[in-house]
Amino acid sequence: MPLDFPTPSSSSTGSSTSGTLDARIPDGPIEKKWDTRRFEMKVVNPANKRKYSVIVVGSGLAGASAAASMAELGYDVHCFCFQDSPRRAHSIAAQGGINAAKNYQNDGDSVWRLFYDTVKGGDYRAREANVYRLAQISVNIIDQCVAQGVPFAREYGGTLSNRSFGGAQVSRTFYARGQTGQQLLLGAYQALERQIGAGKVKMYPRTEMLDLVVVDGRARGIITRNLVTGKTEAHAADAVVLGTGGYGNVFHLSTNAKGSNATASWRAHKRGAYFANPCFTQIHPTCIPVAGDYQSKLTLMSESLRNDGRIWVPSKKGDPRSPSQIPESERDYYLERRYPAFGNLVPRDVASRAAKLVCDEGRGVGPGGRGVYLDFADSIGRLGENVIRERYGNLFDMYARITGENPYKVPMRIYPAIHYTMGGLWVDYDLMSTIPGMFVMGEANFSDHGANRLGASALMQGLADGYFILPYTIGNYLAQSKGPKIEASHSAFQDALKGVKLATAKFVSSRGKRTVDSFHRELGKIVWEKCGMARSRTGLEEALARIPELREEFNSNVMIPGSGEEMNRELEKAGRVADFFELAELMCFDALQRNESCGGHFREEFQTPEGEALRDDEAFCYAAAWEYKGQNERQTLHREALSFDNVHLTQRSYK
Amino acid sequence: MRTFSLTLNVWRQKSASEPGKFVTYKAPNVSEHMSFLEMLDVVNDDLILTGGEPIVFDHDCREGICGSCGFMINGIAHGPNRATTVCQLHMRSFKDGEELWLEPWRSAAFPVVKDLAVDRSAFDRVIAAGGFVTAPTGSAVDGNAILVPKPDADLAMDAAACIGCGACVASCPNGSAALFSAAKIGHLGFLPQGQPERDNRVLAMVEQVTLEGFGHCTSTGECEAVCPKGIQISYIARMNRDYLKASIAKRPEASVGGSG
Ligand SMILES: Cc1cc2nc3c(=O)[nH]c(=O)nc-3n(C[C@H](O)[C@H](O)[C@H](O)COP(=O)(O)OP(=O)(O)OC[C@H]3O[C@@H](n4cnc5c(N)ncnc54)[C@H](O)[C@@H]3O)c2cc1C
Numbered sequence A: 001m002p003l004d005f006p007t008p009s010s011s012s013t014g015s016s017t018s019g020t021l022d023a024r025i026p027d028g029p030i031e032k033k034w035d036t037r038r039f040e041m042k043v044v045n046p047a048n049k050r051k052y053s054v055i056v057v058g059s060g061l062a063g064a065s066a067a068a069s070m071a072e073l074g075y076d077v078h079c080f081c082f083q084d085s086p087r088r089a090h091s092i093a094a095q096g097g098i099n100a101a102k103n104y105q106n107d108g109d110s111v112w113r114l115f116y117d118t119v120k121g122g123d124y125r126a127r128e129a130n131v132y133r134l135a136q137i138s139v140n141i142i143d144q145c146v147a148q149g150v151p152f153a154r155e156y157g158g159t160l161s162n163r164s165f166g167g168a169q170v171s172r173t174f175y176a177r178g179q180t181g182q183q184l185l186l187g188a189y190q191a192l193e194r195q196i197g198a199g200k201v202k203m204y205p206r207t208e209m210l211d212l213v214v215v216d217g218r219a220r221g222i223i224t225r226n227l228v229t230g231k232t233e234a235h236a237a238d239a240v241v242l243g244t245g246g247y248g249n250v251f252h253l254s255t256n257a258k259g260s261n262a263t264a265s266w267r268a269h270k271r272g273a274y275f276a277n278p279c280f281t282q283i284h285p286t287c288i289p290v291a292g293d294y295q296s297k298l299t300l301m302s303e304s305l306r307n308d309g310r311i312w313v314p315s316k317k318g319d320p321r322s323p324s325q326i327p328e329s330e331r332d333y334y335l336e337r338r339y340p341a342f343g344n345l346v347p348r349d350v351a352s353r354a355a356k357l358v359c360d361e362g363r364g365v366g367p368g369g370r371g372v373y374l375d376f377a378d379s380i381g382r383l384g385e386n387v388i389r390e391r392y393g394n395l396f397d398m399y400a401r402i403t404g405e406n407p408y409k410v411p412m413r414i415y416p417a418i419h420y421t422m423g424g425l426w427v428d429y430d431l432m433s434t435i436p437g438m439f440v441m442g443e444a445n446f447s448d449h450g451a452n453r454l455g456a457s458a459l460m461q462g463l464a465d466g467y468f469i470l471p472y473t474i475g476n477y478l479a480q481s482k483g484p485k486i487e488a489s490h491s492a493f494q495d496a497l498k499g500v501k502l503a504t505a506k507f508v509s510s511r512g513k514r515t516v517d518s519f520h521r522e523l524g525k526i527v528w529e530k531c532g533m534a535r536s537r538t539g540l541e542e543a544l545a546r547i548p549e550l551r552e553e554f555n556s557n558v559m560i561p562g563s564g565e566e567m568n569r570e571l572e573k574a575g576r577v578a579d580f581f582e583l584a585e586l587m588c589f590d591a592l593q594r595n596e597s598c599g600g601h602f603r604e605e606f607q608t609p610e611g612e613a614l615r616d617d618e619a620f621c622y623a624a625a626w627e628y629k630g631q632n633e634r635q636t637l638h639r640e641a642l643s644f645d646n647v648h649l650t651q652r653s654y655k
Numbered sequence B: 001m002r003t004f005s006l007t008l009n010v011w012r013q014k015s016a017s018e019p020g021k022f023v024t025y026k027a028p029n030v031s032e033h034m035s036f037l038e039m040l041d042v043v044n045d046d047l048i049l050t051g052g053e054p055i056v057f058d059h060d061c062r063e064g065i066c067g068s069c070g071f072m073i074n075g076i077a078h079g080p081n082r083a084t085t086v087c088q089l090h091m092r093s094f095k096d097g098e099e100l101w102l103e104p105w106r107s108a109a110f111p112v113v114k115d116l117a118v119d120r121s122a123f124d125r126v127i128a129a130g131g132f133v134t135a136p137t138g139s140a141v142d143g144n145a146i147l148v149p150k151p152d153a154d155l156a157m158d159a160a161a162c163i164g165c166g167a168c169v170a171s172c173p174n175g176s177a178a179l180f181s182a183a184k185i186g187h188l189g190f191l192p193q194g195q196p197e198r199d200n201r202v203l204a205m206v207e208q209v210t211l212e213g214f215g216h217c218t219s220t221g222e223c224e225a226v227c228p229k230g231i232q233i234s235y236i237a238r239m240n241r242d243y244l245k246a247s248i249a250k251r252p253e254a255s256v257g258g259s260g
């Protein structure tokens, strides 16, 4: 794989700067913007919809909901995923819940409060208009999912039940035991299968998108590889929608599914879609700590556990006693101490950093001192073991299976792990990327969570995008795009096809001495240490020196067995890791140019005397969108200025 | 930390059209904290670097929820631990020197794709036949307008926990998909939202199951024993009742349709 970035020595920020970006946000008061846009939009006549074909890449919450909804409207939909079934998309693993401003608990929730919490939780780096729309739509999502038969938790009277999540003081999270993502995805999947059965959606499982095809400045199709036969194919359409998920696996060890990757987004980026805020990544505070070198992924313990679990470490450094031997007076419930108002329910970035801090001080627990206790003894004493089992039984079982310890008796040990990526392809208010005709939804776009996402908001966003935003905005695009019909025999498709085949041929001739995973592991370690929970100029510069060296070695010394004309998992991984290398560099450049701390982006040079993130709203109140300029060229930084007319910029406080 | 070694006899098959066979590998230095798939990752790393071909198995979440993983370990789907997918199975459940036999799901309806990976798309087609509630986007009433008694919601959720891994089919001597279909029919059948299509659903899904070449259920109970989500065969009895009722009550097709 050729180099796509200059070596960092040429510049410390790796950027040249260009003009500003227009998100095409409708005018008027924030409450009216979405209505305004929906009214302004051109619509495709129902009888004509079947003449438009749309490619949806991804069958997670965003992809499945969009594909099903567009098929219901009458579009000719083609949906792709790399798993063997659309039901297995990574969304299936979400545990804790989904937010909605229903105010069913009568505790003062409202669209405005959810909007406010999300903007504040995102540390004022999200686009207000999008967040407001998300909060508005949240209530429709719950209705839609209930209608599909999603078995949400219920009260004895039959009404929907709620729980609390970090960063909120109201109870607005809907859930289905600890399997909310599974149930929401199965709802969307079943809607999708209904359309597949009706012949309205053609599904392509075990198929990976490897390139985007742009004709006359518009997205007109994709190139794919059939993961069973190895056959590469071109698919043409009138529009392309990506719902391909986040890039957390850049870090190698993450809570994401093993297959989650950035390839679709990254290849689209190389075709002209700007990539926004790549350094905004989220570390989740409650994951099971790393156990050994062979470790292949990290397991999340849902944030909902923080409702009933108390987080602590010993007050003394290197305390060798078992937790039960440490008396109350010698425990430090550091979140409750530092943040009395939110306590154990502070947002994720705050909780993660606090855990790192106490471990850095030498007060961490478990092997290597990289862990803190999450203790349920008080709740079990207060509510009884049965109530706790009812709320979190499957999570406790999972913990016991992985660690061999019984969390009903011994406190869990947890440590932060990479979990979610707020950054992603830049989209305008209509979810369209900088390539006309290419739309991006769900975790793959950057729009709604700013520098930090609140718990239970990703499921909400994925479904808002897929059920209720994209199906309208894509119509507006299609109604106005009068392009000629293009077939996959067009030269642009043939060229892209050739490129993909060439890259495959190059990989399968690599007979080096290291596995793809060994490179991925090493890359992940660099990014975790230098561009993870805390970043600094020197650390980022070191990473930017190290990553290209490692990539060079990857290019010359990776071992890929087998051929391209068969199922070949090493080949699949190699393509994804090659993209992670390039993306990792962009993340570091982005982190370096952002000389402030905000949300999940914590630059050690920029903190308050109490160690909290110190934003610089004068200089950095923008979304950073990077434009690919070709191999070995420096990426150009474009800025979308963010204005906060409704939620005033203040330092976030959870004290 | 305890480490030990194992002997693995693994089914290797290049594709559906080629014959397969068992090949024996050594797994030295297995740590008790590894998951079963991590143990295979290490075996694969060795294979790759010594000119072999890595063993293919499906997996993704490695958290027991996506349903991608699954193969037979010594004749038991997902291995020896109850209610545990193979990705969640940890090596502390095995002893030093053990010999293990790894085979793909064996079922006429699940052709082998490669090694331990099989094609389970038949399950998708069974869902497409009727495993849904027809609720087009935008047509829903307020969530709390549909009250669901908690016991019903809980029973629906128990059934909805199915991850579609296929262990039930693989362990059934008849290759029946009864537990899989019954779980979906039970999930939707316990909820008020599922009532309007209840009869059609069970008829259509059962018909598709037959078309896909799954066998008949003779209540051997093997499926329940291996189900990683602990789905109970009582749902099969419920499905059979639903099927009988629906077959008897089958309404004639309405003769006038159209949107008016
Ligand atoms: C363990 C865990 C727990 C979580 N819990 C919660 C929670 O409780 N609440 C919450 O709100 N959020 C939660 N999240 C976050 C949330 O689950 C995700 O952000 C969200 O599900 C992403 O959905 P998506 O549709 O954007 O993408 P995904 O679900 O990741 O789907 C991506 C899809 O794209 C396909 N794809 C990707 N690349 C390609 C390609 N090149 N070619 C073809 N297909 C491709 C995949 O096959 C897949 O179908 C959790 C995340 C994790 C990791």
Ligand code: FES
Binding pocket: B058, B059, B060, B061, B062, B063, B064, B065, B066, B067, B068, B069, B070, B085, B086, B087, B088, B163
């Ligand atoms: S890999 Fe997802 S269930 Fe095992």
